[in-house]
Amino acid sequence: MLSLTEQFIDNTWVPSRSVALDPVIDPYREVTIAEVTRGDPADVDAAVAAARRAMPGWRDTPEARRGEYLKAIAAGLEARREGLAELSSRNNGKPLAEAHQDMHDAIACYRYYADAAVALGRRQGQVDASGSEGISARRYWDPIGVVGLITPWNFPLVSSAWKLAPALAAGCTVVFKPSEITPLPERVLTEIIMEAGLPPGVVNLLHGDGESIGAPLCRHPGIDKLSFTGSTPVGETVMRAAAKGVRPVSLELGGKSPILVTEDADLELARDLVMAGICFNAGQMCSATSRLLVHERLADDLYAAIDAAMGALRPGNPLAEGTDMGPLVSATQRDRVQSYLAMADREGLHSKTPAPVLPKRGFFVAPRLYRDVPPSSRLWREEIFGPVLCAQRVADDEEAIALANDSDFGLAATVVAGDPDRAASIARRLEVGNVWCNCDQVAPPNSSWGGMKRSGIGRELGPSGLDAFLEPKRVTCPTAK
Numbered sequence: 001m002l003s004l005t006e007q008f009i010d011n012t013w014v015p016s017r018s019v020a021l022d023p024v025i026d027p028y029r030e031v032t033i034a035e036v037t038r039g040d041p042a043d044v045d046a047a048v049a050a051a052r053r054a055m056p057g058w059r060d061t062p063e064a065r066r067g068e069y070l071k072a073i074a075a076g077l078e079a080r081r082e083g084l085a086e087l088s089s090r091n092n093g094k095p096l097a098e099a100h101q102d103m104h105d106a107i108a109c110y111r112y113y114a115d116a117a118v119a120l121g122r123r124q125g126q127v128d129a130s131g132s133e134g135i136s137a138r139r140y141w142d143p144i145g146v147v148g149l150i151t152p153w154n155f156p157l158v159s160s161a162w163k164l165a166p167a168l169a170a171g172c173t174v175v176f177k178p179s180e181i182t183p184l185p186e187r188v189l190t191e192i193i194m195e196a197g198l199p200p201g202v203v204n205l206l207h208g209d210g211e212s213i214g215a216p217l218c219r220h221p222g223i224d225k226l227s228f229t230g231s232t233p234v235g236e237t238v239m240r241a242a243a244k245g246v247r248p249v250s251l252e253l254g255g256k257s258p259i260l261v262t263e264d265a266d267l268e269l270a271r272d273l274v275m276a277g278i279c280f281n282a283g284q285m286c287s288a289t290s291r292l293l294v295h296e297r298l299a300d301d302l303y304a305a306i307d308a309a310m311g312a313l314r315p316g317n318p319l320a321e322g323t324d325m326g327p328l329v330s331a332t333q334r335d336r337v338q339s340y341l342a343m344a345d346r347e348g349l350h351s352k353t354p355a356p357v358l359p360k361r362g363f364f365v366a367p368r369l370y371r372d373v374p375p376s377s378r379l380w381r382e383e384i385f386g387p388v389l390c391a392q393r394v395a396d397d398e399e400a401i402a403l404a405n406d407s408d409f410g411l412a413a414t415v416v417a418g419d420p421d422r423a424a425s426i427a428r429r430l431e432v433g434n435v436w437c438n439c440d441q442v443a444p445p446n447s448s449w450g451g452m453k454r455s456g457i458g459r460e461l462g463p464s465g466l467d468a469f470l471e472p473k474r475v476t477c478p479t480a481k
Contacts, residue, residue: 001032001033001034001035002024002033002034002035002184003021003034003035004024004034004035004036004037004183004187004207005021005035006037007037007039007043007046007047007204007205007206007207008190008203008204008205008206009043009046009047009050009201009204009206010050010054010200010204011193011194011198011199011200011201012200013190014046016037016039016040016043016207016208017039017040017042017043018037018038018039018040018043018208018212020037020038020212021035021036021037021038022035022036022037022038022180022209023035024036024091024180024181024182024183024184025330025331026090026091026093027092027093027326027327027328027329027330027362028090028093028317028318028326028327028361028362028363029361029362030331030361030362030363033090033091033184034183034184036180036183036207036208037207037208038209038211038212038213039206039207039208039212039213040208040212040213041212041213041216043208043213044206044213044216044217044220047175047206048146048175048217048220048222048223050200050201050204051146051174051175051201051202051204051222052146052173052222053201054173054199054202055143055145055146055172055173057199058143058171058172058173058199058202059142059143059171061171061199062121063117063118063120063121063124063171064117064118064121066117066168066169066171067113067115067116067117067118067169068114069168069196069197069198070110070113070114070117070165070168070169071110071111071114072195072197073110073165073189073192073193073196074107074110074111074114076191076192076195076196077103077106077107077110077157077189077192078107080188080192081100081103081107083188084099084103084185084188085099085100085103086099086319087184087185087188088102088103088156088157088182088184088185089318089319089326090184091156091182091183091184091185092154092156092182092326092329093282093318093326093327093328093329093362093363094281094282094318094326095318095323095324095325095326096318096319096321096323098280098281099318102155102156102157102158103157105158105161105443105445106157106158106160106161108444108445109158109161109162109165109445109461110161110165111445112165112445112446113165113166113168113169113445113465113466114165114169116166116169116463116466117168117169117170120141120169120170120466120470123139123141124140124141125138125139125140126138126139128474134478134479135476135477135478135479136476136477136478136480137474137475137476137477138474138475139473139474139475140472140473140474141170141470141471141472142171142470142471142473143170143171143172143469143470143471144170144224144225144248144469144470144471145172145173145224145225146172146173146174146175146223146224146225147167147172147173147175147223147224147225147226147227147469148174148175148176148177148217148218148220148223148225148226148227149163149164149167149174149176149177149227149228150176150177150214150217150218150227150228150229150230150238151163151176151177151178151179151186151229151230152179152229152230153179153181153182153329154281154284154286154329155281156178156179156182156184156185156186157186157189160176160178160186160189162229162460162461162465163176163227163229164176164203166460166465166466166468166469167227167469168198168203169466169469170469170470172224172225172469173201173202173203173204174202174203174204175204175206175217175223176203176204176205176206177205177206177207177208177213177214177217178205178207180207180208180209181329181330182329183207186205187205187207189205190203210234215237215241218237218238218241218242219241219244221245223247224247225247225248225249225250225468225469226238226241226242226247226248226249226250227249227250227468228249228250228251228252229251229252229253229286230252231254231383232254232383232409232454232455235253235456239457249457249458250450250456250457250458250459250460250468251456251457251458252286252450252451252455252456252458253286253411253451253454253455253456254286254383254411254454254455255286255288255383255409255410255411255412255451256290256291256380256381256382256383256407256408256409257277257287257288257289257290257291257409257411257412257413257414257432258289258291258292258293258403258404258407258413258414258430259273259274259277259291259292259293259413259414259415259416260293260294260397260400260401260404260414260415260416260417260426260430261274261292261293261294261295261302261416261417262298262397262400262415262416262417262418262419262422262423263295263296263297263298264417264418264419264422265295265298265416265417265418266416266418267298267301267305268305269416269438270294270298270302270305270416271302271305271306271309273289273414273416273436273438273439273440274289274302274306274389275306275309276440276441277289277290277414277441278290278367278387278388278389279310279313279324279325279367279387280441282325282326282327282328282365282387283367283384283385283386283387283388284328284329284385284386285385285441286383286411286455287411287412287434288385289412289413289414289441290384290388290389290390291380291390291391291392291403291404291407292306292369292389292390292391292392293391293392293394293400293403293404294391294392294393294394295393295394295395295396295400296393296394296395299391299393303352303369303371303391306369306389307352307353307354307369310353310354310356310366310368310369310387311355311356312356313325313356313367314356315327315357315358315362315364315366316359317359325367325387326362327359327363327364328363328365331363333363333385333386334363334364336384336385336386337365337384337385337386337387337388338365340378340379340382340384340386340388341365341368341388343378343379344370344377344379347377347378347379349370349373349377349379349390350370350371350372351368351369351370351371352371353366353367353368353369355368365386365387366387367387367389368387368388368389369389369391370388370389370391371391372391372392372393373391373392374392375403375406377390380392381407383409397422400426401426401430404430404431405429405430405431407453408453409451409453409454409455410432410433410451410452410453410454410455411432411433411434411450411451411452411455411456412432412433412434412435412441412451413427413432413434413435413436414435414436414437414441415427415430415435415436415437415438416437416438417438420437420438423437423438424437431452431453432451432452432455433448433449433450433451433452433455433459434448434449434450434451443461445461445462446462447461447462448460448461448462448464448465449461449465450464
């Protein structure tokens with residue numbers, strides 16, 4: 001059994017200061033496949049010190065050279081694609097096909113920011129309008145410094161790519177804490193980083209839990225910026241920690257995303273998009289479209305189609321061909337989702353969904369649709385993070401938009417409509433950061449990702465993702481005579 005008792009600091013695996021270990025569980029077989037250190041605040045001190053030592057040299061590395069390092073990381077991921085997909089599937093529980101999609105997305109992200117680093121170098125020192133006669137100005141973009149990155153367990157290698165790639169492109173050095181629940185894929189990433197030849201201290205990876213590593217990292221005065229993806233309550237804690245020292249934060253937090261279906265929508269397309277939005281990764285997505293708002297003329301037909309599709313799913317071994325849905329990531333997460341199902345019974349919510357045959361082992365929860373859920377229900381308003389869909393029928397677009405926007409969250413939404421212009425018009429009125437119209441939840445690296453309200457602060461991916469790790473600088477001088 002693999003024992004992760006060391007921390008990756010200065011391009012070397014060094015023993016953690018902590019002797020406490022936690023199990024890493026295969027969520028399908030329900031067996032321990034590794035053990036991982038809980039970490040220690042002294043590990044954070046050592047990693048931050050290494051990152052600060054490396055910062056001057058990495059900042060002065062030409063942007064084009066930083067891009068070459070990122071291309072090498074992408075190539076390393078590509079070379080290990082098959083093995084990493086299987087490792088991720090085994091550690092996280094997602095079907096192998098979904099793990100392969102994660103690999104594709106992570107590789108594309110490093111390649112995108114490799115090119116973005118080159119483009120950044122080309123625009124350094126560009127002439128800016130001075131606004132005054134006899135004055136000239138140029139614009140520069142400096143790395144923000146040493147950054148702390150914290151990622152969740154639901155998308156190993158993808159969430160880290162969304163943060164690590166732009167941070168390195170910008171010239172920042174990194175202290176990175178992956179989830180202690182899914183530490184195995186990111187551990188392989190350190191091997192790739194070493195093979196790519198990144199200088200010591202540029203990337204430091206710390207295994208551990210939130211108390212021993214996450215919280216000390218957020219409080220550490222040697223961290224210049226924090227980027228966190230996870231739950232809204234923990235995000236609030238990160239933000240409070242960052243307030244000391246007035247350090248910037250990027251927060252990608254929870255969601256309770258709606259999917260709006262108009263009366264002229266294609267029934268099969270609506271069913272497929274609903275299923276993808278709530279059953280992909282067993283519903284363990286911050287962008288899961290877990291609130292269905294469907295026009296009353298189409299509601300009964302769509303409900304029946306969703307129930308049939310959920311009942312026909314094939315939960316099972318994530319590594320087996322034909323598996324549609326894997327287990328939840330942990331017993332804790334399974335129990336959390338089941339507590340909401342018990343709450344639904346107490347609230348008198350109604351589901352006709354036939355349960356698919358579940359394996360005798362694994363942290364599985366059968367997907368289900370609750371019909372005509374009142375907006376006052378906790379299941380309607382709170383993020384469940386599992387394959388639980390709440391539905392409400394509406395009379396028109398106005399009612400659908402009002403109900404969609406009546407939420408503490410504003411991460412994402414989907415609109416399904418027969419008229420593309422109508423779908424786009426509805427999308428413009430939704431108070432969310434990302435809307436998909438008549439298509440799956442795609443998030444290419446050149447796009448933008450992030451939410452409004454309690455779904456977070458800032459944006460990842462695309463130019464915004466790079467800007468999150470840069471400080472603009474304007475240099476103004478008298479015009480030479």
